[in-house]
Amino acid sequence: xxxHSYTSRRELDQYGFHPAVTxxxxxxxxxxxxxxxxxxxxxxxxxxxxxxxxxxxxARRSQIxxxxxxxxxxxxxxGLTNHPFGVNGIAKGIIGxxxxxxxxxxxxxxxxxxIALNFCFSLLQSGxxxxxxxxxxxxxxxxxxxxxxxxxxxxxxxxxxxxxxxLDRFRTRE
Amino acid sequence: MDSFFVRFxxxxxxxxxxLAQTIxxxxxxxxxxxxNGPTGPDGKKTSLLRYWTVAVVTPFERVIHGSSLNVxxxxxxxxxxxxxxxxxxxxQLEIARLRLEQASFAEDAAQGRRLQALLAFKQQYITSTxxxxxxxTSGADHSGxxxxxxxxxxGLKPGQAVITPDGVVGKLRDVFPHTAQxxxxxxxxxxxxxxxxSTRIRGILRGTATGSVQINNLTPDxxxxxxxKVFTSGGDLVYPRGLPVGVIESIAPDPLHxxxxxxxxxxxxxxxxxxxxxxxxxTSSTMPAAAQQDAAIAGAAAEENxxxxxxxxxxxxxxxxxxxDNAKPGDTPKPPDxxxxxxxxxxxxxxxxxxxxxxxxxSPGTTPSAEDLKPGAPATPPQP
Numbered sequence: 001x002x003x004h005s006y007t008s009r010r011e012l013d014q015y016g017f018h019p020a021v022t023x024x025x026x027x028x029x030x031x032x033x034x035x036x037x038x039x040x041x042x043x044x045x046x047x048x049x050x051x052x053x054x055x056x057x058x059a060r061r062s063q064i065x066x067x068x069x070x071x072x073x074x075x076x077x078x079g080l081t082n083h084p085f086g087v088n089g090i091a092k093g094i095i096g097x098x099x100x101x102x103x104x105x106x107x108x109x110x111x112x113x114x115i116a117l118n119f120c121f122s123l124l125q126s127g128x129x130x131x132x133x134x135x136x137x138x139x140x141x142x143x144x145x146x147x148x149x150x151x152x153x154x155x156x157x158x159x160x161x162x163x164x165x166x167l168d169r170f171r172t173r174e
Numbered sequence: 175m176d177s178f179f180v181r182f183x184x185x186x187x188x189x190x191x192x193l194a195q196t197i198x199x200x201x202x203x204x205x206x207x208x209x210n211g212p213t214g215p216d217g218k219k220t221s222l223l224r225y226w227t228v229a230v231v232t233p234f235e236r237v238i239h240g241s242s243l244n245v246x247x248x249x250x251x252x253x254x255x256x257x258x259x260x261x262x263x264x265x266q267l268e269i270a271r272l273r274l275e276q277a278s279f280a281e282d283a284a285q286g287r288r289l290q291a292l293l294a295f296k297q298q299y300i301t302s303t304x305x306x307x308x309x310x311t312s313g314a315d316h317s318g319x320x321x322x323x324x325x326x327x328x329g330l331k332p333g334q335a336v337i338t339p340d341g342v343v344g345k346l347r348d349v350f351p352h353t354a355q356x357x358x359x360x361x362x363x364x365x366x367x368x369x370x371x372s373t374r375i376r377g378i379l380r381g382t383a384t385g386s387v388q389i390n391n392l393t394p395d396x397x398x399x400x401x402x403k404v405f406t407s408g409g410d411l412v413y414p415r416g417l418p419v420g421v422i423e424s425i426a427p428d429p430l431h432x433x434x435x436x437x438x439x440x441x442x443x444x445x446x447x448x449x450x451x452x453x454x455x456x457t458s459s460t461m462p463a464a465a466q467q468d469a470a471i472a473g474a475a476a477e478e479n480x481x482x483x484x485x486x487x488x489x490x491x492x493x494x495x496x497x498x499d500n501a502k503p504g505d506t507p508k509p510p511d512x513x514x515x516x517x518x519x520x521x522x523x524x525x526x527x528x529x530x531x532x533x534x535x536x537s538p539g540t541t542p543s544a545e546d547l548k549p550g551a552p553a554t555p556p557q558p
């Protein structure tokens with residue numbers, strides 16, 4: 001008689017990371033994000049910290065952990081811009097929550113799913129940043145540039161796929 | 175009640191975090207609008223948070239910048255020396271050309287300064303600058319912010335203008351002990367008072383969300399054309415007057431602010447590839463000593479050039495006529511084909527008639543005077 005497992009999908013696929021990895025990966029992403037556009041201005045279109053938020057959220061599958069990770073990384077990014085604290089914090093916090101929620105429902109190891117996740121979350125972040133700037137900050141000069149945002153989403157996806165495979169090596173099953 | 179919190183723990187945490195940040199946003203935005211405006215530096219508490227963030231990142235930025243600088247220096251100084259001789263010769267020729275150009279402008283500049291002194295015109299001269307290197311960016315493409323390797327310890331303050339030899343690039347925002355934030359002209363929160371070169375129209379330059387630089391407070395004017403140069407007006411009390419800002423690229427109606435036009439300006443300095451900048455730390459109404467010395471040298475060179483030109487003109491063959499050469503001092507030379515007129519006033523006399531080719535009784539000079547004529551006598555025919 002075959003043995004049936006009663007463990008949930010969440011329990012099976014929940015991954016953890018060494019604290020050093022949890023700390024260093026976002027810091028390295030933020031560092032590259034601020035240094036690379038100085039030499040290659042076109043790379044400013046990328047958002048490496050967003051990729052880190054998506055990766056950690058879908059791997060951990062914990063909505064609270066995803067929200068906190070996204071918020072902290074976003075607030076750190078805000079500290080380096082001239083925006084008020086909270087613009088990226090809110091956007092990335094929401095994305096961390098949704099990414100962790102989606103992690104339960106879809107197979108995040110699948111390449112197609114990973115492409116779709118990164119592309120859609122990049123677009124979602126652009127929309128959230130637009131709403132925050134327009135409604136919360138009341139800035140009427142902010143505009144949503146659809147073509148630019150599509151290029152940004154595609155660029156982020158292209159960078160995210162190899163980055164995900166690289167970061168997969170650091171995860172440990174909990 | 176407990177079951178509600180346990181059941182909706184995750185969304186409640188999200189709502190709480192988002193709400194806290196929204197309140198934080200409201201607190202930060204409100205004072206900045208009432209005091210310094212959105213371009214002003216942060217409040218004390220926010221500045222402290224930003225300072226911590228910057229303090230974490232900038233040491234790494236400095237290390238990365240320093241090592242890349244060393245590699246580049248090694249490459250450019252010891253390896254990539256092709257065409258160095260040609261470049262040196264070209265630079266020498268350029269220096270010679272610029273010296274001549276400087277001498278020709280010296281007289282105009284001196285005249286301009288005399289007129290400014292007569293009109294009690296307040297001119298601002300740059301007396302001191304601090305050179306700084308760009309070590310990093312903000313990492314967001316909708317934020318025109320750069321990080322410099324100099325700060326409070328080098329005498330920098332928020333609001334100081336930042337330039338390059340090509341033109342204005344922006345001003346300092348928050349200044350930390352060893353680092354400063356440079357707010358570029360193309361940031362949406364940036365602004366500068368500008369003056370159009372030929373039309374002398376004043377406007378306000380602003381950055382946009384797309385990263386371009388625009389003047390959008392002017393109504394349509396047919397005199398404003400693409401290609402016109404834009405300079406700082408000095409009216410904003412940040413940028414000294416007369417610094418190059420850029421060139422007008424295009425003019426189109428602004429759909430968001432009718433009836434104003436959106437005048438897109440191409441910045442004189444390349445804002446995307448800034449390596450080294452100069453921060454203006456001091457201005458004065460009098461010309462600095464070094465500049466005065468340069469002006470004196472240029473003036474002397476201009477005078478020498480003028481004297482050389484006069485000497486050459488004296489040696490050249492004269493085009494003057496003998497009549498004019500023999501004229502006494504005080505005599506006004508009179509053109510040969512002119513009669514009467516006011517002495518000293520050119521072209522005031524009547525033109526002298528040309529000599530007659532086939533004279534008849536109507537030709538001037540053939541008719542005898544009235545004293546020689548007798549009543550009833552026939553008129554004498556003209557003598558051939």
